[in-house]
Amino acid sequence: MSDATRIKVDLIFGLNDRPKAVQAFFAALQHMMAIFIGIVTPAIVISGVLGLSTAMSAYLVSMSLFVSGIATFIQCRKFGPVGSGLLSIQGTSFTFLSVCIGIGFSVKSAGGTEAQMVAAIFGTALLTSPVEMIFSRFIPFLKKIITPLVSGIVVTLIGMSLIKVGITDIGGGAWLLANKPEFFASPQNLILAAIVLITIIVFNRSANKWLRMGAIVFGLIIGYVVAAILGLVQFEKISTLSLVSLPIPFKYGFAISWAHVIPMALLFLITTVESIGDLTATSMVSGEPLEGDTYMKRISGGVLGDGINSALAAIFNSFPNTTFSQNNGVIQMTGVASRYIGFWISGLLVLFGLFPIVGGLFSIIPSSVLGGATIIMFGTVAASGIRIIASSIIDRRGVIIMSIAFGLGMGVAFVPEVLQNFPPFLQSVFGSAITTGGLTAIFLNIVLPRSYKKQSVTDPMQDMV
Known part of the structure; x- marks a missing residue:
């Protein structure tokens, strides 16, 4: 098939169309609904498991939003060979959760401070991020080694490894288990987690696409409100947060956990394959070529941008970034594939990231509320791996x-x-x-x-x- 090979799709705005400001703003808001929780959750989970302070947790959430905004702009705008030029959203990757938590615990067990924990996480990520940049130059060769079977196995293992984190949060969190085990898995915590879990299931099974798309958001909001009514949300912790979060390079210093370099590098390799799939899907739903020079340049540029954006994330105190597949569903539902929508999304993400109150409100979510949502998210990761495996004959x-x-x-x-x-x-x-x-x-x-x-x-x- 030729370079012009495309899948016919019903679009209102194509890749290079420029919607009016009002249309662009509302299209950007719909994307924000789909990606917001996904962007901030890794920082919330890692902070909770490692027992980081509210101030640091809020800052990490803010930087997750800020970096995702910059990274999305790079992907959509495309600078030379960097970026796909598609409406491709970048966000904090769940793939690296297990390794990031492992690095944090290794530093903590050696007597390190919370600043040293995150410094080692970001330093190791910065050191290994060139793996994705390098492999972006060898996409055809890489696809022969990292087959759907291999990437499916790794994704499944990631999900299965994180199940323990989700279950621990349902019981009340790692801190409660370690310091007050008699209160762990109390009826109150289990009921809160169940409320969130059941809410997500109900909304997910709704015939209304908007309710289904926002199932996790609604589940967390309802759980948050119930927890607040019960007096379990400590709002006083965010009363001292500063008005603005300034992005400061290497705010917590720089360190490397050498024992985790290989695991982190492997995950960047796997992320390369995942990004190829996401970018191909974005190209497809945007009515763009799925073969030929244009397609390969976009895929190579997108993966290169993915690696560079992860390096930027490490520099600005955030966790590795990757392309998000959620926005492909939004493109299909709205019929809006204009990459200029990505500029609006970038602006909103940066704006939210500059105000600590946004990160602060998320950082004080009770562990049991978060666990009710993450147990589904992590299980979904494992299920996604199984689906990838099943895409080929075994x-x-x-x-x-x-x-x-x-x-x-x-x-x-x-x-x-x-x-x-x-x-x-x-x-x-x-x-x-x-x-x-x-x-x-x-x-x-x-x-x-x-x-x-x-x-x-x-x-x-x-x-x-």
Whole structure:
């Protein structure tokens, strides 16, 4: 097929159309509804699990919004080879949650301060972000190594690794479990989490697309209100926050957790593949080419922008960024694919990020309320990995790769003592289910011979016997 190969879509505004200001503003607000919670949640979860102060948590949330605004502008505007030039939204990535939490705990266990914890997270991310930039130059080659089977295994392991975090939040949070275990999993906490969980399920199953799209937002709002009525929201913690959050490079210093360099680099490799999929979907719903020079330049530029934006995030005290797939659904529903909408979205994100009160209100969400939402989010991550795996036929070779990757990955997570005779550095590296399982999947995908036997479409499982 030629460079002009496109999927026909029903658009009101195409990629380079310029909607009027009012139309652009409302289109941007709809995107904000879809992405806001996704952008701020990683900072909230990491802050809660690591026990960071309200002031630091609020600042990290503010910087997540600020950096996402700058990153989105870079993607949509496109500067030379950097950026896709599509209506592609950038936001804080869930993929890195487990590794970021692991870095924080490793510094904390060594007696480090909260500033040293986040400095190590951001420093390690900055050091490894060039992985994505480099691989953006080798997109066709990379797609042969990181197949849907491999990326699906890694994404599934990420979701499964985070389930413990979600369940801990439902019970009241890591701090409560460690310091006041007798109050952990109290009826009050479990009921609050259940209210959020049930609300999200009800709205998600609604026939109304707007209610369905805002299910997580509505669930958190209702849980927040109930918690506030019960006196569980500590509003006094945000009374001392400054009026404006200024983006200060390396505000908390710079450090590197060498034991987590390999896990973080692996995740940037996986994020590269995820971004290729997101950008391809954005191109498709925008009625743009899906093959040829234009398409490849956009994909390469988008992935390069992804890596550069993650480096900017580390510099400005935020967590790695990635392309968001949520906006593709909004484009389909609204029929607005103009990249100029991205400029409005960028402006709103930067504006919200400059005012600490926005981050402060999110930073004091009770853990049980957050847990009711994150347990679905993390489960969805695992389910997304399974869907990626299921996108290709699984033969005996695929089953072997999955079995060993999942077995070793989750095995070291369940029984970390199996690594007790390894040097401390290797214990830290391979103690992560993502690293062990992901590297295993990549290695086996390279060395195991492929079967080219044609399989039946009606019986894709026949070769498993």
